[in-house]
Amino acid sequence: MLDLLQLLSWGESGWGDALLAGTLVTILLALCCVPFGFPLGLLVALGSQSRHAAARLSATVFSTVFRGLPELLTLFLVYYGSQIAAERLMRHFGYEGGIVVNAFVAGVVAFSLVLAAFSSEVWLGAFKAIPAGQGEAARALGLSRWTTLRRVTFPQLMRVALPGLTNNWLTLLKDTSLVSTISLADIMRQTSQAVTATREPVLFYSAACVLYLILSAASGLLFSRAEHHFSRHLHRA
Amino acid sequence: ETLRVGLEAAYPPFSAPSAKGGYVGFDIDIANALCRQMQVECQFVAQDWDGIIPALMARKFDAIISSMAVTKERAEQVDFTGRYYRTSMSVAVPRDAEAGSLDAAAFKGKVVGAQSSSTPGMYAEDVYGKAGAEVRLYPTADEAGSDLASGRLDALVHDKYPLIEWMRKRSHDCCRLLGDLPGTMDDIAIAVRKGDDALRTRLDEAILAIRADGSYQRISQRYFGLDIY
């Protein structure tokens, strides 16, 4: 028993610090996707409600492709695809050296695309839940489209969309483990390394579960705070 | 000048992570010896086995020193140096198994495990699978080993040295070695990008050099008690 605890401890013989480093990578990666993925998803949702057929089509294609493609493939496409493209381009200009795309950046780009695709469905559902009267009232008051979106639609959208976005976030948190294939050491990668070195799979997979559960609990807290914030107008005085 | 070396780090005793953050194993020691010989600095990059060749081609590192067996398909994608060791495959079975033959026909109806994307995996599929065994492919040999121990597998095919290492480390002895598979001797070599002849030649020369000065033999003795070249 003590041996097992030793394995989870810090320092020379323990894997505690490695797991912690992995957790940091996981959190950073997932957090960096949020400011890109969610707004892009909103944009896609707006696109699929647009009056222009072209915008609708590209929104549908985007959502189908990035929901449909295996995340691993999206990751590869971004990571290796962009590198190959960049190298071709540079060779065209006579530069022969290698270009290295940062794995972290590639991961953020790829998972932002995936997050955008899945969250666009959530945004879309939330749009349907906002009464048409809100938009009409905004138009009757002469508000511009941007003001309407920012001041009227969005705050109401958030309340309805948050539970679904929470699901997206939890999925993202776990999907990011795929970055180990492009040599980023997240929680899962560190776990399997520890398993290889120590041959204690059950211990370390349990530890990984606990880490993820802690992350979920923490983000759950944040999300329910946000939910409370966006529904404050419903609490009776 | 540094040499960026890609490795899987999940293949003890050849390469495995250490709790201290670095990597340990035969491959690492060899790589360090080669770098010293070439008077460059070794920089290790750990990488999932599945993405190791694409990563080499995408210049994430310059050479793979990760117990990679030379195969025809791989040789189409990368260039190999001369071998730095050779290994054959072995078969392990549960201690109480009555089987005694390595013959493919003897495994008909049995469940045989191996690591996927590895030469033993291909062997298991091509030989035992065709002979009527059910082949199960695991992400790493460790998991296959644990299924062998728990009785889900009737046999496990794996490279000889890691298999021995695994059985040695296993505290309670569940299993026994059935023997080496004849005709499976594979060359293990360093992979570099296609056309990177300069590096390939330097590495070839360095391998010969560390054999000549005996440092190779010392490393091999330390891990296996014999020279596995």
Add this chain to the structure above:
Amino acid sequence: MESVTSLLPRLLDPALLETYGARMLGGFWITLKLVALSFALGWLLGWLLVLGRLSRHRLVRGLSRGYVYFFRGSPLLAQLFLLYYGMSAFRGFWQAIDLWWFFRDPWWCALLAFSLNTAAYQAEIFRGSLLAIPAGQKEACRALGLGPAQSFLRVILPQSMRIAIGPLGNEMILLVKASAIASLVTVYDVMGVTKLAYSRTFDFEIYLWAAALYLLIVEVLRRTLRIMEGRLSRHLGR
């Protein structure tokens, strides 16, 4: 016509097709089977969990809450791993109660882990859809004297399915892709086969096949769901 026949071999390498075509189809079949079965089982278990969450007993509520939290909060990969390799540590016990045949087989273990996992997600989806049904519907049932089972089956369920169908579609797509995780325990789905084939041939084309298969699945699913949604909301059309 000629140009198509000459293009095809360039798109689909015949040698590759011969070696891995059948295996890809096999993987495809595994994906479908795994997703369909675990989704259906998760559906049933999901409703049980919802009943638990809405139960009057605090213990039952707490347990189903904990279940949902655990299975949504931790990775399926780790869940499957713990189930498959963790259970084998108690081989003696399973043999004693004659359940070893179940835990011995990777397929059953994968199915179990997937069902348990998707049940948690589906339970949340169902709960949300139930909350969206106006309280008046339940009151009307009570005022008419309908029993709990009848109210649920005839009135609540058909209406909540309409609301749940979008998120359930998302969940099914996620499950299709998550089936790749089953290769951890040697159950090879489309993605498993693809990775295997790639590790042997290093031909990126094989990934494109897989992508095409996935897109096909998602597109078929999207259209099917749209039709079902239309059927479930036919009462809203004027």
Add this chain to the structure above:
Amino acid sequence: MNAPLQHRYLQHPRAEDAPAVIDTLPAEDAPAVIDIRGLNKWYGDYHALRDIDLRVRQGDRVVLCGPSGSGKSSLIRCINRLEEAQYGRIEVLGADLMGAASQAAPVLRDVGMVFQHFNLFPHLTVMDNCTLAPLSVRGLRRREAQERACHFLDKVGMRAHLHKYPAQLSGGQQQRVAIARALCMEPKIILFDEPTAALDPEMVKEVLDVMVQLADSGVTMLCVTHEMGFARQVAGRVLFLDEGRIVEDGDPAAFFTRPRSDRARAFLRQILA
């Protein structure tokens, strides 16, 4: 432009406008089908119903009125056990409603309710809305249930819309289907919660006509409404609630012409302007 505003209830009630005396009032000694004693109900801290005492005899036609938030809905929802009260006794058709649910259930089948917002089942056709409960609660055979539904739908003039969904009906039509649905259970008591509040004037008339017919057939009716016309024409008795108390209880003529409490006087002054 400064003329005082007159609206909806334009006319001050005058004696000569009073309807012909209603000829079907229940006898004084008819049995009580609803018997409420000392009923008190709280929502959290809020005391919504205070010491309600109420006996309704078979065949009674009672109108409940009172300002918004006075507890009218709460009261009739207690009679149907959609809300549970904390203190007091409710007996409906001889059964104690404050006791175990299993004991109350059989009696509640004989209490129908028509909601302000109809609460029709949107995914079922008009016919299915009306036959669902008779089939599965009363155990009628399909033929019987359908015949009964046709009969009552005919009565409310909705026979022609059998196969439509609620969303395909106008508000007044929906309300009539809701009434037919309640009637198909052949309840002994029927409760209405503002059955006309959501309707426009032509539709109000349709719905009220149906209720008049219903009243003629001798069902016991309790109706929350602000339609003073209905109250005067159909009701045998008017209850006025204020802040959770019944402050007036008497026949309509007396209520409209000589309200006893100050609150009722103020209320009537407002709406009769």
Add this chain to the structure above:
Amino acid sequence: MNAPLQHRYLQHPRAEDAPAVIDTLPAEDAPAVIDIRGLNKWYGDYHALRDIDLRVRQGDRVVLCGPSGSGKSSLIRCINRLEEAQYGRIEVLGADLMGAASQAAPVLRDVGMVFQHFNLFPHLTVMDNCTLAPLSVRGLRRREAQERACHFLDKVGMRAHLHKYPAQLSGGQQQRVAIARALCMEPKIILFDEPTAALDPEMVKEVLDVMVQLADSGVTMLCVTHEMGFARQVAGRVLFLDEGRIVEDGDPAAFFTRPRSDRARAFLRQILA
């Protein structure tokens, strides 16, 4: 029990009940602020508005009435460009509304609208509801906007509820905030779509009182309503729509006593019982 049912509009209009003549009617030659010519609108195949011709002069107070589905809402929504018509011309305050959106936008700021279901922004306080548009459309400074909001909220008696959210208000209070919100833009024309349909009688009175005050201040008003009391007291002109056509157009006294069309006669007979 077979006495004919009398309800909401119990009283037949009689000459002696007619209000004092309204003293603020616009002069015949006042400029037209709304000028509609040959307007036609379809929803898909359904022809909702047919050949509508309508001139409304500045300071007019017009009531629109007519049976359900006759196109009242469609018409006023066209005036506000919430719906687009297919044929005809709409000129509001001199600008052509059928043209480009950019051309119509500045004019529409001077047209306010009060919806049947209020459509307040639920996530904003009463104050924010009233200042949002003046701040971002009129470009007022915050102080100014708040002062203006206070002024109008005071006018509708809602000054005390500045910091509440709409869900914390009763229906009548919400409707009054909606009116104040529209007034804060100081529109030249204000459109009402059944502003009292969702309210109970005490609240109807509150809202109508506000509208009477508003009418006094000289704004041009178009109001869809079934409150015949309001129509008689406040309106300078009553339009009766049927099946997408304006079939009556005249002063209230004439409309109530001598409707020209059969349809209007039937409608009035129904609601006046």
